[in-house]
Amino acid sequence: MASPFLCLCLLFITVCTADGFREFYAIRCEFNSTELKDIEFIQSYFYNKLEYARFSSSLGKFVGYTEFGVKNAERWNKDTGQLAALRAQKETYCQHNIGLWYSGFLPKSVKPTVRLYSTAPSAGRHAAMLLCRVYDFYPKTIKVSWLRDGQEVTSDVTSTEEMEDGDWYYQIQSHLEYTPRSGEKISCKVEHASLQEPLITDWDPSMPDSERNKIAIGASGLILGLILSLAGFIYYKRKARGRILVPNH
Missing domain, CATH: 2.60.40.10 (Immunoglobulins)
Incomplete structure (x- = not known):
């Protein structure tokens, strides 16, 4: 079978206390092998559950999805040092952790x-x-x-x-x-x-499930009845042996 498509995620959340708004960013590695060509490093930025910008190792730069995100992406893409550091994460972060997954977790399987x-x-x-x-x-x-x-x-x-x-x-x-x-x-x-x-x-169509259930219940009841009858008979015999007969004068 083809190798399953897998995703390794690490999530950081920063909460702004003013009026309860939330901003967070998520880092994830998407892969289907341990080869660098099959790995993508993605860092996404969210505000109130809406993704407004993203860095993708496939593109090698930031992309904005809202007006605010576009402006920030343009500014971040001018920082060549930051871009180089993020591009390196594909190998230093993703490939390293994916290797651990493949050696420690992914080969393990359980039969259905x-x-x-x-x-x-x-x-x-x-x-x-x-x-x-x-x-x-x-x-x-x-x-x-x-x-x-x-x-x-x-x-x-x-x-x-x-x-x-x-x-x-x-x-x-x-x-x-x-x-x-x-x-x-x-x-x-x-x-x-x-x-x-x-x-x-x-599939065995010889007998519907409902009929199987009825027979199983009936058989269980019969066996239980026999057990109770046998227990009663044994109890009666033991009581009979323990009686003392007194002769009449």
Whole structure:
């Protein structure tokens, strides 16, 4: 798979106390390898959430986005010493830290867990819908697709974006609307950096989820009933042995 596009950010915030206005600048490195040609150093300046100026190593100078920003960019671009220092950050700051990321964090990956469910279809022309839930994977980039008798399905598929779980892992969901055919085979295919080969999970249409749940609940109740009955029988036998029979005179 292609290397994921990554961003390393360092944020500095300066708060002005007068009337609660805020100004801050953000430094970030955007990259897809450790090579200098694949790295961009960006320093952006914001006022009340609006970016008004930016230095980009790709341009080698400041660019203004508002009237105030244009004036400041023109003034800053005259300072050759400042421009040289910022251009050097691409190598001294970005490449150095990116190397640490690649050696310490990026090679690590966690295989996804995949679950297939049937769900009620939305109002449309298809009679059935499947949900492929993929979760607890890392890194973020992943590809989820559907196969029907071994052929990739390109229509009636809806997928979410990769979502953070809040614990460094990610999850994604994909829906397939379809009209069932006898003897067909439908599968959810997952491709991820943690996998040596695509992970393919087949859908078993032999029994709806609702029926499986009913059987599971019924079986659990039967087992619990047998356990309680056995416990009652054992208790009764023990009590019977402990009784003392007194003869009548």
